[in-house]
Amino acid sequence: MIDIEKREEFDIEIDKTVGKPFIDDAKFSTRNVDVFYDDKQAIFDANIDIGKNQIIAMIGPSGCGKSTFLRCLNRMNDTIQGCHISGDIKLDNEDIYHKHQDPVLLRARVGMVFQKPNPFPKSIYDNVAYGAKLHGLASNKIELDELVEKSLIRAGLFKEVKDSLHKPGTGLSGGQQQRLCIARTIAIDPEVILMDEPTSALDPIATAVIEELMIDLSKKYTIAIVTHSMQQAARVSQRTAYFHMGHLVEVNDTNTVFTNPEHQLTENYITGRFG
Amino acid sequence: MSFGVIITALLALLLLGYFIGRKRSITLSKERSQKLHSLPQYYGYLIAFWSSVPALLILLFWAALESSFIISAIVTQLPMHLQQLSTDEIGLFINEIINLSNSGLIAEDEVKRQAVSRYNELTEFSTSIKSAIVFILAFVGMFVALSFVKPEMKARNLVERLIRWAMIGCASIAVLTTIGIIFSVIFESIIFFKTVNVFDFLFGTHWSPQEAIREDQIGGSGSFGALPLFVGTLLISFIALVIAVPLGLMSAIYLSEYSSPSFRSFAKPILEMLAGIPTVVYGFFAALTVAPFIRDLGESFNLSLSSESALAAGIVMGVMIIPFVSSLSDDVISAVPQSMRDGSYAMGATKSETIKQVIIPAALPGIVSGVLLAASRAIGETMIVVMAAGLSANLTFNPLEAVTTVTVQMVTLLTGDQEFDSAKTLAAFALGLGLFLTTLVLNIISLYIVRKYREQYE
Numbered sequence: 001m002i003d004i005e006k007r008e009e010f011d012i013e014i015d016k017t018v019g020k021p022f023i024d025d026a027k028f029s030t031r032n033v034d035v036f037y038d039d040k041q042a043i044f045d046a047n048i049d050i051g052k053n054q055i056i057a058m059i060g061p062s063g064c065g066k067s068t069f070l071r072c073l074n075r076m077n078d079t080i081q082g083c084h085i086s087g088d089i090k091l092d093n094e095d096i097y098h099k100h101q102d103p104v105l106l107r108a109r110v111g112m113v114f115q116k117p118n119p120f121p122k123s124i125y126d127n128v129a130y131g132a133k134l135h136g137l138a139s140n141k142i143e144l145d146e147l148v149e150k151s152l153i154r155a156g157l158f159k160e161v162k163d164s165l166h167k168p169g170t171g172l173s174g175g176q177q178q179r180l181c182i183a184r185t186i187a188i189d190p191e192v193i194l195m196d197e198p199t200s201a202l203d204p205i206a207t208a209v210i211e212e213l214m215i216d217l218s219k220k221y222t223i224a225i226v227t228h229s230m231q232q233a234a235r236v237s238q239r240t241a242y243f244h245m246g247h248l249v250e251v252n253d254t255n256t257v258f259t260n261p262e263h264q265l266t267e268n269y270i271t272g273r274f275g
Numbered sequence: 276m277s278f279g280v281i282i283t284a285l286l287a288l289l290l291l292g293y294f295i296g297r298k299r300s301i302t303l304s305k306e307r308s309q310k311l312h313s314l315p316q317y318y319g320y321l322i323a324f325w326s327s328v329p330a331l332l333i334l335l336f337w338a339a340l341e342s343s344f345i346i347s348a349i350v351t352q353l354p355m356h357l358q359q360l361s362t363d364e365i366g367l368f369i370n371e372i373i374n375l376s377n378s379g380l381i382a383e384d385e386v387k388r389q390a391v392s393r394y395n396e397l398t399e400f401s402t403s404i405k406s407a408i409v410f411i412l413a414f415v416g417m418f419v420a421l422s423f424v425k426p427e428m429k430a431r432n433l434v435e436r437l438i439r440w441a442m443i444g445c446a447s448i449a450v451l452t453t454i455g456i457i458f459s460v461i462f463e464s465i466i467f468f469k470t471v472n473v474f475d476f477l478f479g480t481h482w483s484p485q486e487a488i489r490e491d492q493i494g495g496s497g498s499f500g501a502l503p504l505f506v507g508t509l510l511i512s513f514i515a516l517v518i519a520v521p522l523g524l525m526s527a528i529y530l531s532e533y534s535s536p537s538f539r540s541f542a543k544p545i546l547e548m549l550a551g552i553p554t555v556v557y558g559f560f561a562a563l564t565v566a567p568f569i570r571d572l573g574e575s576f577n578l579s580l581s582s583e584s585a586l587a588a589g590i591v592m593g594v595m596i597i598p599f600v601s602s603l604s605d606d607v608i609s610a611v612p613q614s615m616r617d618g619s620y621a622m623g624a625t626k627s628e629t630i631k632q633v634i635i636p637a638a639l640p641g642i643v644s645g646v647l648l649a650a651s652r653a654i655g656e657t658m659i660v661v662m663a664a665g666l667s668a669n670l671t672f673n674p675l676e677a678v679t680t681v682t683v684q685m686v687t688l689l690t691g692d693q694e695f696d697s698a699k700t701l702a703a704f705a706l707g708l709g710l711f712l713t714t715l716v717l718n719i720i721s722l723y724i725v726r727k728y729r730e731q732y733e
Contacts, residue, residue, distance in 0.1 A: 107621055111622070120615065
């Protein structure tokens, strides 16, 4: 049954991204981005703007390239052998793949939260202080303490851990670990936060806490989130991009995508005909 | 029937039992048109087990006890004056009887002749009884087990239980052997400490185990101060670790984090080859290349050094144990999940920052066990020290002087013709005990470190 439907999908032309991929107040703008893993092309000609202080959700079936695309934005793909990227990706009109661009500094501006919570094997305090120490954001212990506390408060974790700051971060529950990872990301005060399925390993309650947190954070940060949950995309994001087999099919306001999608493939996906 | 023949026959029975059991289960299942609980081979395994293993155990048990029974039977039959001899003398007498019996010569002494014939009779009797019991047991085992084969028999679960017991057996053999070795060392050491004071042994600074054979012999006072040996051991091991830990750890980091997979697959086996070189060869290398080099280097600074030094032995030993550190560390570093690295890179950390702050702490328990394995290896090493560091027991911390180690002295104490009741020989056991306790302490420390970090990081 799936096979038949898949075949049907192949018949539908993916010519050009439909909807409104471009906006005025763009934080990130990508043009003609192709990504290859060795010879296999994972992203075909992606053109999209990511708006400032907005949440953009990237949805699509597994293997559609949405995570790959997200990892282009902070050059995490550089660490994968055989990965090759062409096209323009600009952060504040600055080419992040320019040869003078330092990916290490870029990643301090574009933070990332991963699918599986990955706190470092350190104490809760040291997890949050990690980035600040790397980038010299605090000049003394008092400043560092303040920064850690502030970040934990912003991530909504402080109340739960304030008495156990020096216990290992790995001892927390899954949802707390993920909030710890968010706290450590916001501790270095990035401009953009990329989230790669940040709640897929969490239960619904922890998910709700993190979604609230995302909405709160979007007042200050630009957030791009990859998610498998369409409800989540609908709940948190202002804009939604739909990826299909490496193609960026449609970008629109979240409302439009979920109520009145322009592209047939998008409609098939959100109505659950495949996925 | 000889031992070898019985064993071969039992192995044949084992195979036979397997096929019969398998066949029988299939036939029964067909006859009763009932589905087998387990696959046919499990019934085969069960029959094979019962038709050989109990018989084999009895055989081994019998073989272990046979000789002592025969000997005591002979002794009770000896004339009174012989029975009253000391244990050692009776042992000698019995040995003579056994030798006579094996060589087939006729003893001239009537008592001995009788003893030999009695010995031969008893051995023959024991062998035939043994063969009979073993084969009866094997066949009874096979047929009784076969009579239990039914399609509804839970053969698979029974085999599982047998395997469990087999594993317990193997594990206990290893543990019991260790305990046996420890006790033998402890008992011999206790005898040694009856003649030499424990504190004199542990804290004495003069080591000269040669004892006077004649009363008027000069020197050879027999003094057993083991401190220089332990200091020598620790000095050489320390030098070796100073060489091996940084080199091994850095190469592990390079191999797992920086090098390309193709280079790694080629370099790692070569590095591991270092551990496969016989230590004698390292000893040569140390004595003929490194030690003269150090001496010549010293001369160029106007130092007159001997060609034997702790430094030479330590350096070469360090090279030898590099793979213990590098290979284990490489494995644990590679086992650190990629998500840790991603997390750190995503925070804007460079590669070396990530390694230093995230990967090494996460891999620390494994690295520590690698280092301690290397340390135990260094402490136990003998050959390199004999060749490059010498035999003189100097109490010194100067790496340029000749020293000796515990293991080297144990070898010199025990090589050649030795009586096993002199303090000189028994000292080897005391040294062994000391060495064992040293490595035990090292192991306890490593376990403690590993557990402490495990708790923190998992």
